[in-house]
Amino acid sequence: MxxxxxxxxxxxxxxxxxxxxxxxxxxxxxxxxxxxxxxxxxxxxxxxxxxxxxxxFASYEYVLSYKQFYMSFWNSLIITVVGTAISMAVTVLAAFPLSRKNFPFKRGFMLFFVITMFFSGGLIPTYLVVKQLGLLNTLWSIMLPLALAPFNLILIRNYFLSLPEALEESAIMDGASNIRILTWIYLPLSLPTIATIAMFYAVGYWNSFFQAMMYITDRGLMPLQVFLMQIVTNSKTGDMTTGGVLSELTPESTTAAAIICVVFPILCVYPFIQKYFVKGVMLGAVKG
Missing domain, CATH: 1.20.5 (Single alpha-helices involved in coiled-coils or other helix-helix interfaces)
Known part of the structure; x- marks a missing residue:
C-alpha cells in the first residue's frame, strides 16, 4: 500500500x-x-x-512581401532536405560496418568518432579547409561539414547491434550481400530510429546559422536564420523599408512575425515524427 x-x-x-x-x-x-x-x-x-x-496580419504581410524571405526560405529548404539526405546516408553507411563483429579495427574507428565529439579542428583550420575545397559561397559549405554527427552515428550503431544475429545469418545463408542485408533487413527494422535521427539532422540544418555567417557572403544564398538575424538586430528594419508600410508597424511586431515565419515550417514536421522520438532514442540506447 x-x-x-x-x-x-x-x-x-x-x-x-x-x-x-x-x-x-x-x-x-x-x-x-x-x-x-x-x-x-x-x-x-x-x-x-x-x-x-x-x-x-500587417506584420506577416510585410515580412512575406519581402523577396529576400522567399530566397532565404528556398535556400534553407534545400539545405535541410539535401543535407539531411546526405547525413542519413553517411551515418547509416558508417554505422552498419561498425556494428559488424568481424569488421577490423572497429574499436579504433569508434574511438576516432568519439574523440571528435569532444575536440574539433578549430575555427580557423576548418575555415581554411572549406576555402581550399572551393566551398565558400555555396550551400555545400553548410551541408558537407555537418554531414556526420558522432552521437547520431552511435545511436544507429547501437540499434543495429541490438538486432538478432539470426536475421543476418539466415540472410547470409540465402546468399544476400551486405548491401542487401542493410537495405532489406536492417533499415526496415530501424524505421523509428532512422526517423528520429533524420529529424535531429533536419532541425540542425534548418537552424544552421553560424556556418552560413562564416562561409556565405552572397545575399542570394542567405538562409532563413541569417535573414532573421538581420531583422532582429536592426531595430529600425534598415534597408527593408518599403515606403509607408512601416508607419503601421513596430520593430517588435515585425521581428515576432519573422520569427514565427521561420519557426513554423519546421514545427509542421514534428507531428508526423513525434511518435518515433521516444521509441527511436530508447531503441538506439539499448546496447552499447
Whole structure:
C-alpha cells in the first residue's frame, strides 16, 4: 500500500514538473505569436502578453512581401532536405560496418568518432579547409561539414547491434550481400530510429546559422536564420523599408512575425515524427 502511494506521489510530481517545463517553452512562443498579431499602440504600451490586441496580419504581410524571405526560405529548404539526405546516408553507411563483429579495427574507428565529439579542428583550420575545397559561397559549405554527427552515428550503431544475429545469418545463408542485408533487413527494422535521427539532422540544418555567417557572403544564398538575424538586430528594419508600410508597424511586431515565419515550417514536421522520438532514442540506447 505504501509503495503504491509513493508511486502515485512520484507520478504526480513528475506531471507537475513536466507541465511547468512545457509551459516554460510554450508560453514564450504564444507571447511572440500574440505580439506579431497585435496593433502598434498596444505593443508600444507593453500591454501584450498571451493574447493579441487590435488583431491584424500587417506584420506577416510585410515580412512575406519581402523577396529576400522567399530566397532565404528556398535556400534553407534545400539545405535541410539535401543535407539531411546526405547525413542519413553517411551515418547509416558508417554505422552498419561498425556494428559488424568481424569488421577490423572497429574499436579504433569508434574511438576516432568519439574523440571528435569532444575536440574539433578549430575555427580557423576548418575555415581554411572549406576555402581550399572551393566551398565558400555555396550551400555545400553548410551541408558537407555537418554531414556526420558522432552521437547520431552511435545511436544507429547501437540499434543495429541490438538486432538478432539470426536475421543476418539466415540472410547470409540465402546468399544476400551486405548491401542487401542493410537495405532489406536492417533499415526496415530501424524505421523509428532512422526517423528520429533524420529529424535531429533536419532541425540542425534548418537552424544552421553560424556556418552560413562564416562561409556565405552572397545575399542570394542567405538562409532563413541569417535573414532573421538581420531583422532582429536592426531595430529600425534598415534597408527593408518599403515606403509607408512601416508607419503601421513596430520593430517588435515585425521581428515576432519573422520569427514565427521561420519557426513554423519546421514545427509542421514534428507531428508526423513525434511518435518515433521516444521509441527511436530508447531503441538506439539499448546496447552499447
Amino acid at each position: 505504501k509503495r503504491i502511494r509513493r508511486e502515485s506521489i512520484f507520478n504526480n510530481v513528475n506531471v507537475i514538473v513536466l507541465s511547468l517545463l512545457s509551459l516554460s517553452t510554450v508560453v514564450p512562443l504564444i507571447h511572440i505569436v500574440a505580439k506579431s498579431l497585435s496593433g502598434e499602440t498596444y505593443i508600444l504600451a507593453k500591454e501584450i502578453w498571451l493574447w493579441p490586441k487590435d488583431f491584424n
